[in-house]
Amino acid sequence: MSDVENRCRLVLVTPEFSDPDAAATQLGDALRGGDVASVIIPQYELGEQAYQTLVEKLVPIIQKANAAALVAGDSRAAARAGADGLHIDGTVELLQDAIERFTPDMIVGGGRAKERHVALEIGELRPDYVFFGKIDGDIKPEAHKKNINLAEWWASMVEIPCVVMAGHSVASIVDVAETGAEFVALRNAVFGEPEKAALLVAEANALLDEKAPRFGR
Numbered sequence: 001m002s003d004v005e006n007r008c009r010l011v012l013v014t015p016e017f018s019d020p021d022a023a024a025t026q027l028g029d030a031l032r033g034g035d036v037a038s039v040i041i042p043q044y045e046l047g048e049q050a051y052q053t054l055v056e057k058l059v060p061i062i063q064k065a066n067a068a069a070l071v072a073g074d075s076r077a078a079a080r081a082g083a084d085g086l087h088i089d090g091t092v093e094l095l096q097d098a099i100e101r102f103t104p105d106m107i108v109g110g111g112r113a114k115e116r117h118v119a120l121e122i123g124e125l126r127p128d129y130v131f132f133g134k135i136d137g138d139i140k141p142e143a144h145k146k147n148i149n150l151a152e153w154w155a156s157m158v159e160i161p162c163v164v165m166a167g168h169s170v171a172s173i174v175d176v177a178e179t180g181a182e183f184v185a186l187r188n189a190v191f192g193e194p195e196k197a198a199l200l201v202a203e204a205n206a207l208l209d210e211k212a213p214r215f216g217r
Helices: 020-031 048-064 075-081 092-102 116-124 145-157 170-177 194-211
Strands: 009-013 038-041 068-071 085-088 107-110 129-132 162-165 183-186
Touching: 009 020, 009 194, 020 048, 020 194, 038 048, 048 068, 048 075, 068 075, 068 107, 075 085, 075 092, 085 092, 092 107, 092 116, 116 129, 116 145, 129 145, 145 162, 145 170, 170 183, 170 194, 183 194
Parallel strands: 009 038, 009 183, 038 068, 068 085, 085 107, 107 129, 129 162, 162 183
Antiparallel strands: none
């Protein structure tokens, strides 16, 4: 039986979409596959208006699935769409500014923690989570070893949750979960085969139910 609150959970990262309607269909299919804690919506190469349209299309779908909708960096798009939070994939200074401006009303989490000292600088700001890896960094089947090592170190000593970018294979989530990370992010592992998105999310949750260690709380 699944006990998702007591083990590592999924975070989905949307791929580069050009058609908001197709994006809504693909994401809706994925979210029907099972538990997803949150969805990060990157801007990629979209212009401001196109990104705003995409965010407004996807946020209600995410929230209807009881997941948190996180907009990657554009606070105006997030506010206009009623998103739950911001993902700051930039400098520590940008993250600090977002935390000061938007918490506690919105979730604010940070990425680009490539080294331990940067992760600790981010941690001092008390974000809602720290992200290890690049949101488009799932270029190999497995998670990047550096991110695995950072997550293992972080989870052993810091209470702030971490999200770790997995590889483009669903099976890569097991290595992430074994670090003690609270969340594992998938992008191409789910959206690379959009016709199978629901099945892939279901497979990921089944793996986490079976393999992920349980938190002692």
